[in-house]
Amino acid sequence: xxxxxxxxxxxxxxxxxxxxxxxxxxxxxxxxxxxxxxxxxxxxxxxxxxxxxxxxxxxxxxxxxxxxxxxxxxxxxxxxxxxxxxxxxxxxxxxxxxxxxxxxxxxxxxxxxxxxxxxxxxxxxxxxxxxxxxxxxxxxxxxxxxxxxxxxxxxxxxxxxxxxxxxxxxxxxxxxxxxxxxxxxxxxxxxxxxxxxxxxxxxxxxxxxxxxxxxxxxxxxxxxxxxxxxxxxxxxxxxxxxxxxxxxxxxxxxxxxxxxxxxxxxxxxxxxxxxxxxxxxxxxxxxxx
Amino acid sequence: xxxxxxxxxxxxxxxxxxxxxxxxxxxxxxxxxxxxxxxxxxxxxxxxxxxxxxxxxxxxxxxxxxx
Numbered sequence: 001x002x003x004x005x006x007x008x009x010x011x012x013x014x015x016x017x018x019x020x021x022x023x024x025x026x027x028x029x030x031x032x033x034x035x036x037x038x039x040x041x042x043x044x045x046x047x048x049x050x051x052x053x054x055x056x057x058x059x060x061x062x063x064x065x066x067x068x069x070x071x072x073x074x075x076x077x078x079x080x081x082x083x084x085x086x087x088x089x090x091x092x093x094x095x096x097x098x099x100x101x102x103x104x105x106x107x108x109x110x111x112x113x114x115x116x117x118x119x120x121x122x123x124x125x126x127x128x129x130x131x132x133x134x135x136x137x138x139x140x141x142x143x144x145x146x147x148x149x150x151x152x153x154x155x156x157x158x159x160x161x162x163x164x165x166x167x168x169x170x171x172x173x174x175x176x177x178x179x180x181x182x183x184x185x186x187x188x189x190x191x192x193x194x195x196x197x198x199x200x201x202x203x204x205x206x207x208x209x210x211x212x213x214x215x216x217x218x219x220x221x222x223x224x225x226x227x228x229x230x231x232x233x234x235x236x237x238x239x240x241x242x243x244x245x246x247x248x249x250x251x252x253x254x255x256x257x258x259x260x261x262x263x264x265x266x267x268x269x270x271x272x273x274x275x276x277x278x279x280x281x282x283x284x285x286x287x288x289x
Numbered sequence: 290x291x292x293x294x295x296x297x298x299x300x301x302x303x304x305x306x307x308x309x310x311x312x313x314x315x316x317x318x319x320x321x322x323x324x325x326x327x328x329x330x331x332x333x334x335x336x337x338x339x340x341x342x343x344x345x346x347x348x349x350x351x352x353x354x355x356x
Contacts, residue, residue, distance in 0.1 A: 036356025046354065061355025064296040064348065065322055067315065075352055076321050091355050104330045105350045108323035112333065182356070214356075236356030 020260065022231045024209050025152040025173050027085060027116045031056045032226070033256045034087070034211065036236025040245065043078040049239055049249035050084070057085040059122050059234065061092070062106045081115040087154065089122040094135070096142035099125045103146055120152040120173070122213075122234075132182040136163040140170060147171035156213050159189075161196040168201050168208070175201060176213035176234060179225060183237040185217030188224045198229050218248075219255030226259025227267070291343035304343075308336040312349070322351050 021028050034057045040046035050058060058079060066072070079086065088106025093099035103121040110118035125142050127135030134157055146153045152173040157164055159177045167175050177197055180186035188194065194212070201210050212225040213234040222233050233256055242248035290301045295315075302311060308324055308331055324331045325348040331339055341347070 037354040038356045040354060059356055060352045062323075062350050063353045063355075065317060065351045067296060067298065074321050075354055086352075088352070089355055101325065101328060101330075105323040105325060105348070106352075108330055108332065109321055109350070109352055234356075 020264070022209060023207060024154070025116075025120065029056050029085075029232070031253075031256075032232040032260060033222075033253055034059065034232055034234040035239060035249070036234070037061075037075060037079070038236050039240035043073060043075065045245050046240070047078045049245050050079070052246050053239070053249035053253045055084070055253075057087055057117070059087045059089050059236070060106075061089055062102050062109070076113075081110075081113045085117040085120070086110060086113075086115050087117045087120050087122050089156075090124045090142075092126070093124060094126050094138075096125060096138040096145065099123060099138070099142040100145050100149075103142075103151060104149075107151070119150060120154060121146060122154050122156060122176070123172075124156045133178070134158055136160065136166075139163075140166055143167055143170045143172050154211070159193040159197065161193055161200055164197045165200055174209040174211055174231075176211040178214040179212050179221065180215030182214040183241075184215055185238060186215055187217055187221035188212065188215070188228070191224075191228065194225075194228055194230075202229075219251040222252055222255035223259035223262070226256055227262050229263055232256075291341070293341055293344070294346045296347070296349060302341065306341050308339050308341065311341055311347075312336070315349075317349065322349055324349050 021030050022032065031054050033053055033055050035050060035053055035055045036059045037046055038061065060075060088110060090099040090102040093102050106121060107118055123142055123146065125135050125139040126132055136158060139155060143153050143155055147170060154174040154176055155167045155172045157167055157175050157177045164175045164177060177194060179188040198210055201208050209231045211232045211234055212230045216222050216233065216235050216238050218238060225233050239245050239249045239252060291304050292299060292301055326345050
Protein backbone atom coordinates (compact mmCIF):
# COMPACT_ATOMS: atom_id res chain seq x y z
CA UNK A 1 0.00 0.00 0.00
CA UNK A 2 1.28 3.42 -0.91
CA UNK A 3 1.84 5.99 1.81
CA UNK A 4 0.69 8.89 -0.27
CA UNK A 5 -2.96 9.60 -0.80
CA UNK A 6 -4.45 10.64 -4.03
CA UNK A 7 -4.32 14.44 -3.88
CA UNK A 8 -1.94 15.53 -6.59
CA UNK A 9 0.57 18.22 -5.68
CA UNK A 10 0.06 21.39 -7.66
CA UNK A 11 2.66 22.42 -10.17
CA UNK A 12 4.90 25.32 -9.26
CA UNK A 13 4.20 28.01 -11.80
CA UNK A 14 6.64 30.43 -13.39
CA UNK A 15 5.88 33.90 -12.15
CA UNK A 16 7.15 36.68 -14.34
CA UNK A 17 8.14 39.66 -12.23
CA UNK A 18 5.78 40.91 -9.56
CA UNK A 19 2.75 41.09 -11.81
CA UNK A 20 0.42 38.17 -11.50
CA UNK A 21 -2.48 39.06 -13.71
CA UNK A 22 -5.02 37.19 -15.73
CA UNK A 23 -6.94 38.00 -18.80
CA UNK A 24 -10.59 37.75 -19.85
CA UNK A 25 -11.43 38.64 -23.44
CA UNK A 26 -8.30 40.73 -23.80
CA UNK A 27 -8.92 42.67 -20.59
CA UNK A 28 -6.25 42.30 -17.91
CA UNK A 29 -7.10 41.98 -14.23
CA UNK A 30 -4.73 42.21 -11.28
CA UNK A 31 -7.43 41.22 -8.81
CA UNK A 32 -8.66 37.65 -8.95
CA UNK A 33 -11.75 38.38 -6.89
CA UNK A 34 -14.98 39.10 -8.74
CA UNK A 35 -17.83 40.25 -6.52
CA UNK A 36 -21.57 40.21 -6.96
CA UNK A 37 -23.57 43.32 -6.07
CA UNK A 38 -26.72 41.67 -4.72
CA UNK A 39 -28.07 41.28 -1.19
CA UNK A 40 -26.20 44.15 0.47
CA UNK A 41 -28.09 46.06 3.14
CA UNK A 42 -27.12 49.32 1.46
CA UNK A 43 -25.34 50.63 -1.63
CA UNK A 44 -22.85 52.32 0.71
CA UNK A 45 -21.79 49.03 2.32
CA UNK A 46 -21.59 47.45 -1.13
CA UNK A 47 -19.32 50.19 -2.45
CA UNK A 48 -17.06 50.04 0.60
CA UNK A 49 -16.83 46.25 0.31
CA UNK A 50 -15.77 46.53 -3.33
CA UNK A 51 -13.08 49.03 -2.41
CA UNK A 52 -11.70 47.03 0.50
CA UNK A 53 -11.68 43.84 -1.59
CA UNK A 54 -9.85 45.70 -4.39
CA UNK A 55 -12.07 43.97 -6.91
CA UNK A 56 -11.91 45.09 -10.52
CA UNK A 57 -15.03 43.32 -11.76
CA UNK A 58 -18.53 43.16 -10.33
CA UNK A 59 -21.66 41.41 -11.50
CA UNK A 60 -25.03 43.11 -11.83
CA UNK A 61 -28.54 41.93 -12.68
CA UNK A 62 -31.13 43.12 -15.19
CA UNK A 63 -34.63 43.67 -13.82
CA UNK A 64 -37.85 45.46 -14.75
CA UNK A 65 -37.80 49.17 -13.97
CA UNK A 66 -40.44 50.16 -11.44
CA UNK A 67 -43.25 51.99 -13.20
CA UNK A 68 -43.93 54.04 -10.13
CA UNK A 69 -41.42 55.25 -7.60
CA UNK A 70 -38.55 54.92 -10.06
CA UNK A 71 -36.99 57.98 -8.44
CA UNK A 72 -34.92 55.67 -6.21
CA UNK A 73 -31.19 55.47 -6.41
CA UNK A 74 -29.63 53.42 -9.18
CA UNK A 75 -26.76 51.04 -8.57
CA UNK A 76 -24.78 52.82 -11.30
CA UNK A 77 -24.47 55.79 -8.94
CA UNK A 78 -22.44 53.55 -6.62
CA UNK A 79 -20.15 51.71 -9.01
CA UNK A 80 -17.71 53.57 -11.21
CA UNK A 81 -17.87 52.03 -14.70
CA UNK A 82 -14.53 53.62 -15.56
CA UNK A 83 -12.80 51.70 -12.74
CA UNK A 84 -14.81 48.52 -12.53
CA UNK A 85 -15.74 46.09 -15.26
CA UNK A 86 -19.50 45.61 -14.93
CA UNK A 87 -20.54 42.10 -15.78
CA UNK A 88 -24.30 41.82 -16.36
CA UNK A 89 -25.84 38.46 -15.54
CA UNK A 90 -28.89 36.55 -16.69
CA UNK A 91 -29.83 35.43 -13.19
CA UNK A 92 -33.35 34.12 -12.86
CA UNK A 93 -33.61 32.89 -16.46
CA UNK A 94 -34.78 29.31 -16.90
CA UNK A 95 -34.57 28.89 -20.67
CA UNK A 96 -32.10 29.82 -23.40
CA UNK A 97 -34.46 32.23 -25.16
CA UNK A 98 -35.11 34.35 -22.06
CA UNK A 99 -31.43 34.31 -21.14
CA UNK A 100 -30.48 35.58 -24.61
CA UNK A 101 -33.04 38.40 -24.35
CA UNK A 102 -31.77 39.29 -20.89
CA UNK A 103 -28.15 39.37 -22.13
CA UNK A 104 -29.10 41.71 -24.96
CA UNK A 105 -30.88 44.06 -22.55
CA UNK A 106 -27.84 44.13 -20.25
CA UNK A 107 -25.62 44.93 -23.21
CA UNK A 108 -27.95 47.69 -24.34
CA UNK A 109 -27.87 49.36 -20.91
CA UNK A 110 -24.10 49.18 -20.62
CA UNK A 111 -23.45 50.46 -24.12
CA UNK A 112 -22.57 54.11 -23.95
CA UNK A 113 -20.98 53.77 -20.52
CA UNK A 114 -17.65 52.90 -22.16
CA UNK A 115 -17.42 49.82 -20.01
CA UNK A 116 -15.30 46.88 -21.19
CA UNK A 117 -18.00 44.57 -19.86
CA UNK A 118 -20.69 45.83 -22.23
CA UNK A 119 -20.36 42.83 -24.52
CA UNK A 120 -19.80 40.43 -21.65
CA UNK A 121 -22.42 38.34 -19.97
CA UNK A 122 -22.37 36.08 -16.98
CA UNK A 123 -24.68 33.51 -18.47
CA UNK A 124 -26.97 31.79 -16.00
CA UNK A 125 -29.65 29.44 -17.27
CA UNK A 126 -31.13 27.69 -14.30
CA UNK A 127 -32.80 24.32 -14.18
CA UNK A 128 -34.32 24.29 -10.74
CA UNK A 129 -35.35 27.01 -8.30
CA UNK A 130 -34.37 25.12 -5.18
CA UNK A 131 -30.82 24.19 -6.09
CA UNK A 132 -30.34 27.03 -8.59
CA UNK A 133 -28.17 24.61 -10.52
CA UNK A 134 -27.80 25.24 -14.23
CA UNK A 135 -29.76 23.48 -16.96
CA UNK A 136 -26.80 22.30 -19.06
CA UNK A 137 -28.80 21.84 -22.28
CA UNK A 138 -30.38 25.30 -22.24
CA UNK A 139 -27.05 26.77 -21.10
CA UNK A 140 -25.25 25.30 -24.09
CA UNK A 141 -27.98 26.50 -26.46
CA UNK A 142 -27.81 30.05 -25.08
CA UNK A 143 -24.00 30.00 -25.25
CA UNK A 144 -24.07 29.09 -28.94
CA UNK A 145 -26.52 31.89 -29.75
CA UNK A 146 -24.73 34.56 -27.73
CA UNK A 147 -21.28 33.67 -29.10
CA UNK A 148 -22.73 34.12 -32.60
CA UNK A 149 -24.16 37.49 -31.51
CA UNK A 150 -20.68 38.67 -30.53
CA UNK A 151 -20.93 38.31 -26.77
CA UNK A 152 -18.10 37.33 -24.47
CA UNK A 153 -19.90 34.56 -22.64
CA UNK A 154 -18.82 33.66 -19.11
CA UNK A 155 -20.81 30.54 -18.29
CA UNK A 156 -22.04 29.72 -14.82
CA UNK A 157 -21.84 25.95 -15.00
CA UNK A 158 -22.19 22.88 -12.85
CA UNK A 159 -19.08 20.94 -11.90
CA UNK A 160 -19.63 18.43 -14.72
CA UNK A 161 -16.38 18.18 -16.73
CA UNK A 162 -18.13 17.16 -19.94
CA UNK A 163 -20.55 20.09 -19.81
CA UNK A 164 -17.59 22.38 -19.12
CA UNK A 165 -15.80 21.05 -22.18
CA UNK A 166 -18.88 21.45 -24.36
CA UNK A 167 -19.25 25.07 -23.23
CA UNK A 168 -15.64 25.86 -24.06
CA UNK A 169 -16.00 24.14 -27.44
CA UNK A 170 -19.09 26.29 -28.10
CA UNK A 171 -16.94 29.39 -27.73
CA UNK A 172 -17.44 30.37 -24.09
CA UNK A 173 -14.92 33.02 -23.03
CA UNK A 174 -14.73 31.45 -19.60
CA UNK A 175 -16.31 28.48 -17.87
CA UNK A 176 -17.30 29.17 -14.27
CA UNK A 177 -18.23 26.01 -12.40
CA UNK A 178 -20.04 26.30 -9.08
CA UNK A 179 -18.12 25.27 -5.98
CA UNK A 180 -21.53 24.41 -4.49
CA UNK A 181 -25.05 25.80 -4.90
CA UNK A 182 -25.44 29.59 -5.11
CA UNK A 183 -25.55 31.23 -1.70
CA UNK A 184 -25.15 27.91 0.12
CA UNK A 185 -21.84 28.70 1.78
CA UNK A 186 -20.85 25.04 1.46
CA UNK A 187 -17.55 25.88 -0.20
CA UNK A 188 -15.74 23.73 -2.74
CA UNK A 189 -17.49 20.38 -2.60
CA UNK A 190 -16.34 18.35 -5.56
CA UNK A 191 -12.64 18.96 -5.82
CA UNK A 192 -12.02 15.99 -8.04
CA UNK A 193 -14.44 17.06 -10.76
CA UNK A 194 -13.19 20.63 -10.53
CA UNK A 195 -9.60 19.45 -10.97
CA UNK A 196 -10.64 17.42 -14.00
CA UNK A 197 -12.31 20.53 -15.44
CA UNK A 198 -9.16 22.59 -14.86
CA UNK A 199 -6.88 19.99 -16.43
CA UNK A 200 -9.17 19.51 -19.39
CA UNK A 201 -9.94 23.15 -20.20
CA UNK A 202 -6.38 24.32 -19.68
CA UNK A 203 -4.76 21.45 -21.58
CA UNK A 204 -2.74 23.10 -24.33
CA UNK A 205 -4.45 26.39 -23.43
CA UNK A 206 -3.10 27.33 -19.97
CA UNK A 207 -4.37 30.91 -20.10
CA UNK A 208 -8.00 29.89 -20.68
CA UNK A 209 -9.80 31.50 -17.73
CA UNK A 210 -11.62 29.09 -15.43
CA UNK A 211 -13.35 30.72 -12.50
CA UNK A 212 -15.11 29.32 -9.44
CA UNK A 213 -18.53 30.86 -9.27
CA UNK A 214 -20.80 30.46 -6.29
CA UNK A 215 -21.01 28.47 -3.10
CA UNK A 216 -18.08 29.79 -1.09
CA UNK A 217 -18.83 30.70 2.50
CA UNK A 218 -15.62 32.09 3.92
CA UNK A 219 -12.02 32.99 3.15
CA UNK A 220 -10.67 29.44 3.44
CA UNK A 221 -13.12 28.28 0.74
CA UNK A 222 -11.72 30.93 -1.57
CA UNK A 223 -8.17 29.85 -0.76
CA UNK A 224 -9.04 26.22 -1.52
CA UNK A 225 -10.44 27.22 -4.93
CA UNK A 226 -7.35 29.23 -5.78
CA UNK A 227 -5.03 26.44 -4.58
CA UNK A 228 -6.69 24.11 -7.05
CA UNK A 229 -5.56 26.43 -9.83
CA UNK A 230 -8.64 28.47 -10.65
CA UNK A 231 -7.88 31.84 -12.19
CA UNK A 232 -10.35 33.73 -10.05
CA UNK A 233 -13.28 33.40 -7.67
CA UNK A 234 -16.68 35.00 -8.14
CA UNK A 235 -18.77 35.36 -5.00
CA UNK A 236 -21.58 37.46 -3.62
CA UNK A 237 -23.56 36.16 -0.64
CA UNK A 238 -20.54 35.25 1.47
CA UNK A 239 -19.60 38.92 1.64
CA UNK A 240 -22.97 40.64 1.32
CA UNK A 241 -24.65 38.59 4.05
CA UNK A 242 -21.70 38.33 6.42
CA UNK A 243 -22.26 40.03 9.76
CA UNK A 244 -19.58 42.54 8.78
CA UNK A 245 -19.49 42.56 4.96
CA UNK A 246 -16.65 45.06 4.65
CA UNK A 247 -14.33 43.07 6.88
CA UNK A 248 -15.32 39.84 5.13
CA UNK A 249 -14.53 41.48 1.79
CA UNK A 250 -11.02 42.13 3.08
CA UNK A 251 -10.74 38.53 4.32
CA UNK A 252 -11.79 37.27 0.90
CA UNK A 253 -9.11 39.33 -0.80
CA UNK A 254 -6.48 37.71 1.47
CA UNK A 255 -7.99 34.30 0.79
CA UNK A 256 -7.61 34.80 -2.94
CA UNK A 257 -4.04 36.02 -2.62
CA UNK A 258 -3.01 33.26 -0.18
CA UNK A 259 -4.54 30.56 -2.35
CA UNK A 260 -2.96 31.92 -5.50
CA UNK A 261 0.50 32.16 -3.92
CA UNK A 262 0.18 28.62 -2.56
CA UNK A 263 -0.85 27.33 -5.97
CA UNK A 264 2.14 28.99 -7.61
CA UNK A 265 4.47 27.69 -4.92
CA UNK A 266 3.83 24.01 -5.53
CA UNK A 267 2.43 22.34 -2.46
CA UNK A 268 3.95 19.22 -0.92
CA UNK A 269 2.30 15.89 -1.67
CA UNK A 270 -0.06 14.58 0.98
CA UNK A 271 1.08 11.54 2.93
CA UNK A 272 -0.75 9.25 5.27
CA UNK A 273 2.17 9.20 7.73
CA UNK A 274 4.47 11.75 9.29
CA UNK A 275 7.76 13.07 7.99
CA UNK A 276 9.92 14.53 10.77
CA UNK A 277 10.97 18.14 10.35
CA UNK A 278 14.00 17.84 12.68
CA UNK A 279 17.03 15.62 11.96
CA UNK A 280 16.49 12.02 13.00
CA UNK A 281 20.16 11.42 13.80
CA UNK A 282 21.91 12.68 16.92
CA UNK A 283 18.84 12.61 19.10
CA UNK A 284 19.80 12.32 22.82
CA UNK A 285 17.47 9.43 23.39
CA UNK A 286 17.90 5.80 24.28
CA UNK A 287 14.95 4.92 22.14
CA UNK A 288 15.91 2.83 19.12
CA UNK A 289 15.22 4.56 15.85
CA UNK B 290 -55.63 55.95 -27.25
CA UNK B 291 -53.93 52.59 -27.65
CA UNK B 292 -53.38 49.73 -25.21
CA UNK B 293 -49.92 48.47 -24.47
CA UNK B 294 -48.45 46.16 -21.87
CA UNK B 295 -45.51 47.60 -19.97
CA UNK B 296 -43.58 45.29 -17.65
CA UNK B 297 -46.54 42.95 -17.46
CA UNK B 298 -49.11 45.69 -16.76
CA UNK B 299 -51.73 46.90 -19.24
CA UNK B 300 -51.70 50.64 -19.84
CA UNK B 301 -53.28 53.14 -22.20
CA UNK B 302 -51.21 55.71 -24.02
CA UNK B 303 -51.59 58.21 -26.87
CA UNK B 304 -51.35 57.03 -30.44
CA UNK B 305 -48.18 57.84 -32.36
CA UNK B 306 -45.99 58.08 -29.27
CA UNK B 307 -42.30 57.30 -29.81
CA UNK B 308 -40.39 55.18 -27.30
CA UNK B 309 -38.53 58.30 -26.13
CA UNK B 310 -41.81 60.16 -25.57
CA UNK B 311 -43.29 57.20 -23.71
CA UNK B 312 -40.22 57.03 -21.45
CA UNK B 313 -40.51 60.75 -20.77
CA UNK B 314 -44.17 60.36 -19.86
CA UNK B 315 -43.21 57.57 -17.43
CA UNK B 316 -40.51 59.78 -15.90
CA UNK B 317 -37.79 57.22 -16.44
CA UNK B 318 -34.13 58.04 -16.41
CA UNK B 319 -33.17 57.11 -19.93
CA UNK B 320 -29.51 56.60 -19.04
CA UNK B 321 -29.68 53.24 -17.35
CA UNK B 322 -32.52 51.43 -19.05
CA UNK B 323 -33.09 49.16 -22.02
CA UNK B 324 -36.33 48.72 -23.93
CA UNK B 325 -37.69 45.67 -25.64
CA UNK B 326 -40.84 45.63 -27.77
CA UNK B 327 -42.41 42.26 -28.52
CA UNK B 328 -39.18 40.55 -27.46
CA UNK B 329 -37.03 42.64 -29.83
CA UNK B 330 -34.41 44.89 -28.27
CA UNK B 331 -34.82 48.54 -29.27
CA UNK B 332 -31.40 50.23 -29.48
CA UNK B 333 -31.24 53.61 -27.80
CA UNK B 334 -30.56 55.48 -31.06
CA UNK B 335 -33.92 54.32 -32.43
CA UNK B 336 -36.01 55.55 -29.47
CA UNK B 337 -36.80 58.90 -31.13
CA UNK B 338 -38.07 57.25 -34.31
CA UNK B 339 -39.82 54.02 -33.30
CA UNK B 340 -43.48 54.46 -32.40
CA UNK B 341 -45.37 52.29 -29.97
CA UNK B 342 -48.30 50.39 -31.54
CA UNK B 343 -51.56 49.05 -30.17
CA UNK B 344 -51.07 45.70 -28.47
CA UNK B 345 -47.29 46.06 -28.09
CA UNK B 346 -45.68 44.28 -25.20
CA UNK B 347 -42.88 46.37 -23.75
CA UNK B 348 -40.20 45.48 -21.27
CA UNK B 349 -38.29 48.35 -19.70
CA UNK B 350 -35.38 47.14 -17.61
CA UNK B 351 -32.60 48.62 -15.54
CA UNK B 352 -29.58 47.37 -13.59
CA UNK B 353 -29.90 46.19 -10.01
CA UNK B 354 -27.62 44.42 -7.56
CA UNK B 355 -27.06 40.76 -8.39
CA UNK B 356 -24.50 38.00 -8.24
